[in-house]
Amino acid sequence: MAPALVYARLTWREARRRRLLLALLILTLIMVAATSWGFSKLWDIRVQGRPPGAAFVRTTASQIMIVVAFMFTTVLGLSATVVSSPSVSGDLESGLALSMLARPVRRADLLLGKWLGFVVLVVAYSGGAALLEMLLVNWATGYMPPHPFAFVAFVSAVGITLVTLSMALSTRLSGLVGGVIALVAFFMSWMGGIVGSIGLALQNQPLIDAGAVTRFLVPADGLWRGAIWALEPSVVIATVRAAGPGAASNPFFAADPPPTLYLAWCAVWVLGLLALALWSLNKREI
């Protein structure tokens, strides 16, 4: 097996042995069970004293699901950052990297292998949890988001950007410092997105520009908008669009997926940061 894949497998095995996977599984099951129960209670709502119609329940479920997805994405981002921040620095500080990098392997094997291991973890977790949630919500309310796999892809991409940022910082900074910086960047990106939405509502160009710049600097929020779009039913999109720019500026609303050019930028951002991380790791003493 290629050395990078050995590192990827070790990352996965560490998550399993340290019971990270078990903890995520239990927490996900609790979260999915609790939210599904909540969704099933939508049928108990009374509209002017009468039971709600299926269309009302599905539309309400779609909006609640976006809020649930927001919390899920936040948890995913936090978890990805906390787990990956000490991944390189921890090995360097403890001395674990010494005996392993003295073997006929490249430093790129360590970095890319661990990155790949985390990416698989992020995709497996977001895919498994999100699809389970959608299936149960569909069972409880009859609602299924229009683009479930696109949602998983966008949420996974948010996790991957944070893993990449954390690992790049981890080549030079301790897990604690790198983790704090990555989290601040994550939340700044989200706040930048809100600032951009406010700018859109007020038709204020500097605020719109500030939001756009933030999305380019750390693409977490831009990708999150893609996840919202993947959950948004067409009837909601049409209604909000008709209501004008004020309504469309809601930070929990996205009428369109991110442009292809922006997605290309996200890919360049991740690859560029990986290249920077590799350069940084290659230049330092182990």
Next chain:
Amino acid sequence: MTVPPGEAFGFLGPNGAGKTTAVKLLLGLAEPTSGEGWVLGRPLGDREARRRIGYLPELFRYQTWLSAREVLAIHCELAGLPRASWRGEVQAALEIVDLAGRAEDRVGTFSKGMQQRLGLGAALLGKPALVFLDEPTSALDPVGRHDVRQIINSLKERGTAVFLNSHLLTEVEMVCDRVAIVDHGRVVASGTLDDLLGGHAVRLRVTGLKPSERGSVSGFGEVDDDGEWITLRGLEPDRVPELVAELVRMGGRVYSVEPRHQTLEDRFLQLLGTK
């Protein structure tokens, strides 16, 4: 500095002298700012050379969540050993370092000494042509230290070069063929132990001789006259009776003749003190 195959080379120096840094440079774990070197005929850090190198770092640490057997298997894989050989290599390494009974236990349950033994086992995988041991006995008890000496001797016998960083000079003296003493990043002395320790010496208690007469034996070696006691360095052992006869012939009364061997520690302190 050259380390030939089948030789144990002791690399000594005070804290901060650059011993561990030198090993890291040789392994490609740190980049040299200047100078050059070859390991197993290849430039520093060469990956092909590293296939034939074993390394026990001073800061030894292994995955606490893996078993000893799993750690060694990972190292077999990273070392690029043929898959068919892994089982045999791992078992042999476990037996050499006396961890066969704990092979399935998690490394996290090991004492520091056991973890160091595991690191030594990892360094021996694949019968390397060169083994770097950085303070290999720092966490070991006397039995463990004895075992490490045996392992180093067996490595030498099979033609493996051993590069040993250690503060324990008596151990270096016991196993190393040659040594280098380094201070502030520079080698201040190197050679065989005999070269470094100045060969044989003898110390005699002699009375009844004038200082000039005592000095006249300088033809036997370097004289260190300390009153009744005279120390002669660089004297071959078979010339000692001749020396005693000469002193008696000059009218001296010889009370004591003691072979004297300068220890590596004496020489180490002398060299660093001089600096």
